[in-house]
Amino acid sequence: MSDFTQPVDATEATACPPLFRDAPASVSFKKLRKRLLREVRDTIARSAMVEASGERPRWLVCLSGGKDSYTLLAVLLDLKWRGVLPVDLLACNLDQAQPGFPAHILPEFFQTHDIAHRIVRQDTYSIVVDKVPEGKTYCSLCSRLRRGHLYRIAREEGCSAIVLGHHREDALETFFMNLFFGGRLSSMPPKLLNDDGDLLVLRPLISSSEEDIARYAKAMEFPIIPCDLCGSQDGLQRAQVKAMMAEWERATPGRLSVMARALANVRASHLHDPALFDFAGLMASSHAGADAREDSEPCGAALAMTGRLFAAE
Numbered sequence: 129m130s131d132f133t134q135p136v137d138a139t140e141a142t143a144c145p146p147l148f149r150d151a152p153a154s155v156s157f158k159k160l161r162k163r164l165l166r167e168v169r170d171t172i173a174r175s176a177m178v179e180a181s182g183e184r185p186r187w188l189v190c191l192s193g194g195k196d197s198y199t200l201l202a203v204l205l206d207l208k209w210r211g212v213l214p215v216d217l218l219a220c221n222l223d224q225a226q227p228g229f230p231a232h233i234l235p236e237f238f239q240t241h242d243i244a245h246r247i248v249r250q251d252t253y254s255i256v257v258d259k260v261p262e263g264k265t266y267c268s269l270c271s272r273l274r275r276g277h278l279y280r281i282a283r284e285e286g287c288s289a290i291v292l293g294h295h296r297e298d299a300l301e302t303f304f305m306n307l308f309f310g311g312r313l314s315s316m317p318p319k320l321l322n323d324d325g326d327l328l329v330l331r332p333l334i335s336s337s338e339e340d341i342a343r344y345a346k347a348m349e350f351p352i353i354p355c356d357l358c359g360s361q362d363g364l365q366r367a368q369v370k371a372m373m374a375e376w377e378r379a380t381p382g383r384l385s386v387m388a389r390a391l392a393n394v395r396a397s398h399l400h401d402p403a404l405f406d407f408a409g410l411m412a413s414s415h416a417g418a419d420a421r422e423d424s425e426p427c428g429a430a431l432a433m434t435g436r437l438f439a440a441e
């Protein structure tokens with residue numbers, strides 16, 4: 129695997145992209161940049177995001193103007209420059225006509241840094257305000273409408289995937305929202321096929337921490353567009369989950385990283401879903417050696433209860 133100090137494929141390598149000409153030269157930034165490059169490259173490889181066959185893929189990289197999507201685009205451009213991402217990238221912003229949206233910022237950013245892009249203005253904001261009852265949050269309908277337009281644009285542009293900037297904390301938040309309020313174990317996958325089966329949804333930042341992304345975006349001085357223009361707010365439940373996760377991380381640093389590892393380390397045989405594990409087909413083959421095959425997990429609570437039971441006699 130490359131150490132990310134040099135382009136590894138001469139046919140892919142080009143001059144340093146304008147975006148990185150003024151990148152900070154500090155050791156701490158170089159380490160951060162390298163860590164994000166490594167994580168994203170690993171995530172792309174693990175989920176085989178770059179199709180091996182046929183034509184060179186083209187990805188629609190979706191930018192809202194927040195720190196996550198700027199960082200996503202920068203890391204992908206960096207990997208491409210280093211010759212380890214043989215994909216054509218088209219940056220895309222869907223201007224949803226939220227009041228006060230500074231429509232000049234992203235076009236200027238793309239032009240200044242010579243980044244291939246497409247800007248589409250589509251007033252989904254009016255539809256959302258019209259349809260969502262008073263007091264309810266807009267996000268669910270807003271994101272569904274946005275996703276539909278992004279699929280359309282990807283098809284028009286001949287892209288095989290839309291690429292989103294969700295990160296580790298987004299995946300964990302979704303996991304806990306589904307667990308606490310949805311009654312299911314599921315999160316955001318790194319790679320998903322849309323319902324029509326013609327486009328992939330990719331999340332190359334899904335293993336990277338929000339803190340690293342925020343530090344990177346700040347150091348690169350991306351022109352961030354505030355995310356509260358729509359006037360909607362996170363629901364109470366999501367705010368509770370965010371606060372809970374922040375408190376866990378504060379009390380035990382590193383816990384989010386451990387929990388994120390669990391999303392990629394699932395034991396279907398130790399959950400309760402017969403669609404994932406064939407409990408009905410689980411049979412003891414013979415009595416010989418049965419002791420050795422018994423569930424070897426210690427059960428401290430049962431042992432303690434048994435101890436108390438006999439102690440009381």
Ligand code: SF4
Binds near residue numbers: 266267268355358359
């Ligand atoms: S925060 Fe605003 S723009 Fe973002 S999904 Fe929710 S309603 Fe849409």
